[in-house]
Amino acid sequence: MVDIIHKVGIKAPISEVYAAVATVEGIAGWWTRDTTGESRLGGNVDVRFLTPAGTELGSMSFDLAELQPDKEVRWRIKSGPAEWVGTDVTFTLSQDGDMTVVIFGHRNWREAVEFMAHCSMKWATFLLSLRQLVETGTGKPAPDDLKIDNWN
């Protein structure tokens, strides 16, 4: 099993960062606008990634498997790309001065395939979108996300 891990610091209260990764409304503000579901422990969330013209590039479904306010959030991926099914997306939050520190993980990939390298780079840009959302009120969720390679 292999993991993607990233670290980012956000100049905002920890509760605001928590809300951005633990709720449907928050996630829609930095990952993909097309996010629907239930913002509660065990709730299911569906995300779709569209081109600006509206063509679907991909979709995933996950459960909010862990919700510890201002500490830890875990998404358990239920469906989507084969490589993603059974993986976990984690956000571990802590405070350092005026900064909320996020340790992000996309954990338990079966293999370090090219698609993982793509996702690692995309996650980094989405974490910058998360920071921008929380610090300024406006993120860059899909379809306004940064295109990073020949896939997306």
Added chain:
Amino acid sequence: MVDIIHKVGIKAPISEVYAAVATVEGIAGWWTRDTTGESRLGGNVDVRFLTPAGTELGSMSFDLAELQPDKEVRWRIKSGPAEWVGTDVTFTLSQDGDMTVVIFGHRNWREAVEFMAHCSMKWATFLLSLRQLVETGTGKPAPDDLKIDNWN
């Protein structure tokens, strides 16, 4: 052993991307301005990271251990942060239409520590700097690099 891997696509000839990761002058254009050394197989390269005010944040030394033109570059880290010593930084290049595809690796970390999460995020932003350098002529090497957390 654990690896950081990222993928990025650059709209430029593969030879220009190769030069940017295989030569002292290239590396100085996207990673850190303070890069010195010898651009040849087995040559040693020294990099220093400074604040805008000139304070040193860190430094590393590596050998250009593999130089396959337009295909593969490997840096072997000789000194620097303890976690980096003995690791390899790799760039695997291929062409897809008008895009050069880079699979980046920072390989053989002993443990997935917080510093690795920090470096993974920083590498992603430096790869965007590499893309910007090759596509536009101007990258964002340190000390003009994007600060991503409470460390740098």
